[in-house]
Amino acid sequence: xxxxxxxxxxxxxxxxxxxxxxxxxxxxxxxxxxxxxxxxxxxxxxxxxxxxxxxxxxxxxxxxxxxxxxxxxxxxxxxxxxxxxxxxxxxxxxxxxxxxxxxxxxxxxxxxxxxxxxxxxxxxxxxxxxxxxxxxxxxxxxxxxxxxxxxxxxxxxxxxxxxxxxxxxxxxxxxxxxxxxxxxxxxxxxxxxxxxxxxxxxxxxxxxxxxxxxxxxxxxxxxxxxxxxxxxxxxxxxxxxxxxxxxxxxxxxxxxxxxxxxxxxxxxxxxxxxxxxxxxxxxxxxxxxxxxxxxxxxxxxxxxxxxxxxxxxxxxxxxxxxxxxxxxxxxxxxxxxxxxxxxxxxxxxxxxxxxxxxxxxxxxxxxxxxxxxxxxxxxxxxxxxxxxxxxxxxxxxxxxxxxxxxxxxxxxxxxxxxxxxxxxxxxxxxxxxxxxxxxxxxxxxxxxxxxxxxxx
Numbered sequence: 001x002x003x004x005x006x007x008x009x010x011x012x013x014x015x016x017x018x019x020x021x022x023x024x025x026x027x028x029x030x031x032x033x034x035x036x037x038x039x040x041x042x043x044x045x046x047x048x049x050x051x052x053x054x055x056x057x058x059x060x061x062x063x064x065x066x067x068x069x070x071x072x073x074x075x076x077x078x079x080x081x082x083x084x085x086x087x088x089x090x091x092x093x094x095x096x097x098x099x100x101x102x103x104x105x106x107x108x109x110x111x112x113x114x115x116x117x118x119x120x121x122x123x124x125x126x127x128x129x130x131x132x133x134x135x136x137x138x139x140x141x142x143x144x145x146x147x148x149x150x151x152x153x154x155x156x157x158x159x160x161x162x163x164x165x166x167x168x169x170x171x172x173x174x175x176x177x178x179x180x181x182x183x184x185x186x187x188x189x190x191x192x193x194x195x196x197x198x199x200x201x202x203x204x205x206x207x208x209x210x211x212x213x214x215x216x217x218x219x220x221x222x223x224x225x226x227x228x229x230x231x232x233x234x235x236x237x238x239x240x241x242x243x244x245x246x247x248x249x250x251x252x253x254x255x256x257x258x259x260x261x262x263x264x265x266x267x268x269x270x271x272x273x274x275x276x277x278x279x280x281x282x283x284x285x286x287x288x289x290x291x292x293x294x295x296x297x298x299x300x301x302x303x304x305x306x307x308x309x310x311x312x313x314x315x316x317x318x319x320x321x322x323x324x325x326x327x328x329x330x331x332x333x334x335x336x337x338x339x340x341x342x343x344x345x346x347x348x349x350x351x352x353x354x355x356x357x358x359x360x361x362x363x364x365x366x367x368x369x370x371x372x373x374x375x376x377x378x379x380x381x382x383x384x385x386x387x388x389x390x391x392x393x394x395x396x397x398x399x400x401x402x403x404x405x406x407x408x409x410x411x412x413x414x415x416x417x418x419x420x421x422x423x424x425x426x427x428x429x430x431x432x433x434x435x436x437x438x439x440x441x442x443x444x445x446x447x448x449x450x451x452x453x454x455x456x
Contacts, residue, residue: 012362012409018355022398025324045312050253052300060291064211085197092190094147097139100182116183230282230295333392333400
């Protein structure tokens with residue numbers, strides 16, 4: 001790898017800087033300036049276009065609410081679904097491990113077995129399992145907790161280990177158990193047998209499950225009917241509503257960006273402002289979730305309306321004053337930068353302007369404790385040669401920073417193996433992304449690609 005990238009990434013720069021806060025502007029704004037701004041930015045001062053839509057909504061919950069099973073039906077269903085209301089057994093297990101590789105030599109195998117048997121004898125003679133685990137177990141993580149492995153379940157452990165652990169009674173110490181990791185002693189420290197929730201305990205959940213099962217296919221059928229009827233009668237939702245025994249509902253006004261109720265769904269707003277629906281047709285079926293669908297049509301459309309100048313005058317004044325304040329702040333910062341270039345000292349200029357001269361430790365490109373625009377700016381300018389490199393940069397709030405790059409510190413040691421690997425991965429991923437983007441762009445040029453609204 002060419003370590004130019006590494007040196008660049010780890011380069012440090014010694015800087016000084018002051019920050020000019022956004023200055024306040026209080027002088028009156030001329031009426032003509034306000035009028036000119038209004039004319040230039042009329043599009044900014046509009047009440048957005050709004051729609052009111054009618055819709056037919058179908059949800060599985062509505063259908064389920066109409067199903068009222070009897071106790072006899074629920075009891076039969078409970079017997080069929082009893083597995084869903086079974087609380088599985090819980091076993092908390094501790095172990096002691098003496099490590100022995102699966103391919104261990106006979107001498108090592110015997111040594112491990114002898115050691116685990118000795119540990120078992122200590123426990124059988126009355127020593128605490130947790131103490132012996134801390135003394136003997138070579139599973140250091142569980143040993144620190146007295147051998148505790150927590151609650152175990154089927155098919156989560158080695159088969160030999162699991163077979164014994166799931167068969168032991170609470171408090172019973174196992175014989176040595178061989179696994180690919182070595183020899184184990186196993187003890188069940190807590191055991192909660194499996195149990196089944198009673199019919200009464202499960203009744204509410206059972207009722208919901210019964211209702212949903214009962215209407216699942218009906219929901220699909222009605223969704224199909226809603227789609228077909230809305231398509232066959234594109235100029236009204238009444239036939240579609242009647243076909244599925246629903247009523248047509250109506251929203252409050254909403255815009256492309258915001259709405260209430262069903263119009264809070266982006267999919268609904270996108271469909272409402274689509275060409276077909278704006279031209280008076282019913283929408284296609286809108287899937288608003290796995291168990292909720294709707295068809296919509298426009299009831300009322302109110303185009304965007306320009307706000308009169310009198311209503312937006314205060315906003316324009318605020319904007320113009322902000323622009324003036326930014327320009328005034330920029331000029332003050334530029335004036336200080338020029339004085340630096342002319343030979344004035346940074347500390348004296350900062351003191352005269354009643355600003356604090358900041359002199360942070362040398363910074364890297366990923367410095368997070370400084371404003372991002374400042375970090376980007378100081379790493380964009382060339383290295384200083386005979387004199388510091390000075391400049392100004394605007395911050396997001398309109399403040400201006402005057403900076404001086406005094407020195408550049410290069411990373412001299414070669415990167416270690418881990419850093420090289422990280423660098424390789426970064427460069428490979430970046431190259432792959434660039435190649436994919438180029439390939440995608442080539443495909444778009446070669447083919448007639450349609451991008452759906454909101455998918456850019």
